[in-house]
Amino acid sequence: MIIEVKNLKKTYEGKVPTYALKNINFGVKKGEFIALMGRSGSGKSTLLHQLGLLDIPTSGEVIMDGTNLMLFTEKQKSEFRLKKLGYVFQSYALLPELTALESVYLPLMLSGVAKKEYIKKASEMLKKVGLGDRLHHLPKEMSGGEQQRVAIARALVNNPLILFADEPTANLDSESSMVILQLFRELNKKIGQTIIMVTHEPDDKKYVDRVISLKDGVIKN
Amino acid sequence: MNIKTSFFLALTSIKRGNKGTLVMTILIMTLAYVNLVFISSVFGGIVEAINTQSIDNQYGNIVIEPAVDKKYIDNSEAMELITTISGVLGSSAHYVDNTIIKYDERHDGKDIKSGRWLLKSINPLDEKNVTKIHESIIQGSFLEATDKNKILIGKEVAGGHGGDLDHLSLGVSVGDEIDVYFSNDIKRTYTVKGIFSTKSTAVDQMVFVTKKEMESVLKVHKRASEILVKIENTGSENEYINQIRQLGFKNEDIKKWSDLMGFTSSASASFTMISIILGVIGTIVAGVTIFIIIFVSVVNKRRQIGILKAIGMTKNTIILYFVMQALFYGVIGIILGASLILFIVRPYFISNPLDFPVGWVSLKVTFDIIRISNLSLMTAVLIGGFFPAYRGAKESILESIWG
Numbered sequence: 280m281i282i283e284v285k286n287l288k289k290t291y292e293g294k295v296p297t298y299a300l301k302n303i304n305f306g307v308k309k310g311e312f313i314a315l316m317g318r319s320g321s322g323k324s325t326l327l328h329q330l331g332l333l334d335i336p337t338s339g340e341v342i343m344d345g346t347n348l349m350l351f352t353e354k355q356k357s358e359f360r361l362k363k364l365g366y367v368f369q370s371y372a373l374l375p376e377l378t379a380l381e382s383v384y385l386p387l388m389l390s391g392v393a394k395k396e397y398i399k400k401a402s403e404m405l406k407k408v409g410l411g412d413r414l415h416h417l418p419k420e421m422s423g424g425e426q427q428r429v430a431i432a433r434a435l436v437n438n439p440l441i442l443f444a445d446e447p448t449a450n451l452d453s454e455s456s457m458v459i460l461q462l463f464r465e466l467n468k469k470i471g472q473t474i475i476m477v478t479h480e481p482d483d484k485k486y487v488d489r490v491i492s493l494k495d496g497v498i499k500n
Numbered sequence: 501m502n503i504k505t506s507f508f509l510a511l512t513s514i515k516r517g518n519k520g521t522l523v524m525t526i527l528i529m530t531l532a533y534v535n536l537v538f539i540s541s542v543f544g545g546i547v548e549a550i551n552t553q554s555i556d557n558q559y560g561n562i563v564i565e566p567a568v569d570k571k572y573i574d575n576s577e578a579m580e581l582i583t584t585i586s587g588v589l590g591s592s593a594h595y596v597d598n599t600i601i602k603y604d605e606r607h608d609g610k611d612i613k614s615g616r617w618l619l620k621s622i623n624p625l626d627e628k629n630v631t632k633i634h635e636s637i638i639q640g641s642f643l644e645a646t647d648k649n650k651i652l653i654g655k656e657v658a659g660g661h662g663g664d665l666d667h668l669s670l671g672v673s674v675g676d677e678i679d680v681y682f683s684n685d686i687k688r689t690y691t692v693k694g695i696f697s698t699k700s701t702a703v704d705q706m707v708f709v710t711k712k713e714m715e716s717v718l719k720v721h722k723r724a725s726e727i728l729v730k731i732e733n734t735g736s737e738n739e740y741i742n743q744i745r746q747l748g749f750k751n752e753d754i755k756k757w758s759d760l761m762g763f764t765s766s767a768s769a770s771f772t773m774i775s776i777i778l779g780v781i782g783t784i785v786a787g788v789t790i791f792i793i794i795f796v797s798v799v800n801k802r803r804q805i806g807i808l809k810a811i812g813m814t815k816n817t818i819i820l821y822f823v824m825q826a827l828f829y830g831v832i833g834i835i836l837g838a839s840l841i842l843f844i845v846r847p848y849f850i851s852n853p854l855d856f857p858v859g860w861v862s863l864k865v866t867f868d869i870i871r872i873s874n875l876s877l878m879t880a881v882l883i884g885g886f887f888p889a890y891r892g893a894k895e896s897i898l899e900s901i902w903g
Contacts (some may be wrong), residue, residue: 372803386811
């Protein structure tokens with residue numbers, strides 16, 4: 280197993296506590312393409328955030344590649360996010376002042392890779408996602424689908440262990456959505472990229488290996 | 501902390517960010533710097549004008565006064581040797597007397613104007629090597645060694661030249677005759693030969709006659725009530741005082757000009773204090789300004805900060821990214837501000853000095869003022885940039901991205 284989730288709970292404290300995740304247990308094999316599905320408020324995004332080290336669970340364990348992530352310090356979490364995880368967010372999440380090439384080589388620069396190498400790797404990655412002719416374009420000069428492909432290239436450039444995608448097609452038209460999902464499928468099949476994707480589109484099921492359905496913070500299947 | 505990435509992001513942000521905001525921010529930093537240097541330099545100029553005024557017109561650099569139990573300095577041999585000390589530009593021995601001066605304009609014994617003023621005797625040639633009173637004649641001319649029955653008076657004594665104490669003056673002009681009553685009850689009548697204005701009220705209340713004239717009144721010879729000494733390098737007075745003592749002035753009271761300044765010394769200290777207070781306020785204003793600029797930038801880039809953290813950027817790298825932007829604004833502000841001060845403002849004030857009551861005041865831009873201003877602005881920029889960046893960077897990733 281590349282991911283093991285044990286007794287994971289997330290509660291948002293307040294006058295009335297919200298139990299977003301209730302005792303979640305599951306595992307993910309290396310090279311799996313998993314969809315987290317469920318209605319709005321079911322806890323699918325919350326679960327993704329806990330797995331991706333973007334949030335801190337109330338209790339439980341997330342063991343990734345044999346390491347218990349709950350024992351990490353903030354600095355170790357940053358290092359793990361940079362070197363082992365990749366993220367694709369719903370609304371592209373690109374920095375408006377960076378070109379496509381700069382956005383993609385940023386994680387490599389952070390990892391201390393030499394300039395010549397990070398430019399080469401980022402260019403290759405952009406070509407892989409079909410944006411070889413958009414290297415020096417700013418986000419405002421690209422379509423939504425192109426921006427999301429830049430975000431995917433950025434997420435993959437460090438060869439992550441797991442790629443997390445939080446409703447990556449929610450803001451895209453159907454054609455662009457199809458391109459993105461096919462790209463994910465291709466990456467999964469060709470290089471064995473493990474992908475965990477949150478989606479609420481039933482049609483997306485055909486691209487994934489397995490669906491984990493959530494309802495009221497509990498896995499239903 | 502990844503300095504290279506912070507630098508890259510800061511540079512990209514500056515290069516591709518809003519140009520109007522960039523220009524305005526640099527302008528604010530430039531003006532904040534000019535403000536810091538200008539205020540310190542003006543007050544520095546005022547203090548220098550006060551000091552120069554005292555040295556040039558009142559005390560020279562060193563003043564020798566009689567021993568406590570004596571009325572006059574009577575070591576005539578030593579007096580003559582002062583100018584042989586290397587670095588001494590001149591010495592001028594004075595007799596000093598507190599006199600009553602009267603002016604009867606219509607010579608009818610009615611409406612006589614009078615007052616009590618300090619009269620000093622000078623050897624005009626020696627005096628020119630020590631003070632600059634001879635350069636401050638506004639009517640008539642300076643005394644000459646051979647002058648008899650001639651008197652040189654300050655504008656506060658003469659009146660009619662816009663002095664602060666015009667209401668107490670005699671109202672005389674060059675050529676008028678005035679009666680001087682010395683402390684030994686001798687009365688002499690003198691013709692006003694010249695009127696001077698030095699911008700020092702204390703000096704402009706003095707009157708001068710020649711040394712020979714005074715010696716005939718006081719019935720003394722080769723003595724002095726005080727000796728003013730002018731040296732080459734202001735600031736090294738103590739060194740010269742030691743050498744002067746070795747000439748034979750064992751018991752005489754020898755002081756530096758700064759020890760005698762009294763009121764002007766406290767005024768000078770007050771100006772320095774005001775300058776420091778305004779400098780601190782200016783630095784705080786600059787710090788608050790950069791705080792607001794970086795705070796707005798952090799708020800606008802809140803989501804970007806979340807994304808950067810999500811892809812693995814540490815809190816310190818993010819803080820450094822914003823602090824580097826602040827430092828850039830500070831450095832450019834210093835470069836432009838210093839250029840403005842050194843190449844435009846300073847030359848302008850040298851050509852057009854400000855007319856202050858203490859003298860002509862120009863900007864005294866020193867290396868120390870530049871160094872302290874640089875340090876102050878950079879400290880303000882660092883602190884002002886750090887706190888909003890820290891606040892933005894410590895937010896959780898989800899709060900930053902989704903609010």
